[in-house]
Amino acid sequence: MKKLIFILLTLFFLFYLTACHIYSFTGASIPPEVKTFSVKYFPNLATLGPPTLSQTFTESLKDRFLSQTSLKMVSKGGDLSIEGNISNFSTSPTAISADKAQKNRLSVTVYVKFSNKFNEKQDFETSFTRYSDYDSKVNLTQVQDELLKSIIDELVDDIFNKSVVNW
Secondary structure, eight states: OHHHHHHHHHHHHHHHHHHTTSOOTTOOOOOTTOOEEEEOOOOBOSSOOOTTHHHHHHHHHHHHHHHHSOOEEOSSOOSEEEEEEEEEEEEEEEEEETTEEEEEEEEEEEEEEEEETTOGGGOEEEEEEEEEEEETTSOHHHHHHHHHHHHHHHHHHHHHIIIIIOO
C-alpha cells in the first residue's frame, strides 16, 4: 500500500511540474507567463552556401520550438524572439599528410539575437559555429546535404539549449 501511495505521489508531482511549465522532459525551463515565440528568417550573409540553407535552418529552428515546447508560434513579437543570420559557410583542410589534405571541414556559423520579453537577463547576442569533416577525395556537393543536416541539427540544439534550457 505504501508503495502505491509513493508511486501515485511521484506521478502527481511529475504531472504538476510539467503542467505548471516548471519543467519539461525536453529540459526546457520556460516560465508560465511565456506563451509565444517568433523566429525571423535567417538570411545567408556568407559568400557561399546552397540556396536552401537559410530556409532549411530557419524551419529547423521553428520546428524545434514547436516540437519541444508548448509555446505558440507567432510571425513577429513573440514573448521569446529569435533572429539573426548565417554569417559563415566555409570549407578548409584539416588533416594534412605528405603535403596533401586527407580531410576537409565544412563549417557553418550562425549569429543569433535572442530576446525574452519577461526576463531581459536571458537575452543574448552570440555566434554559434558547428562543423563536420569529410574525406578530401569526395566532392563537397556529394556529401553537402548529409553534412548540413548534422550541422544544422547541432546548431539548433545549441540555440535551443542556450535560450530555454539555460545551460
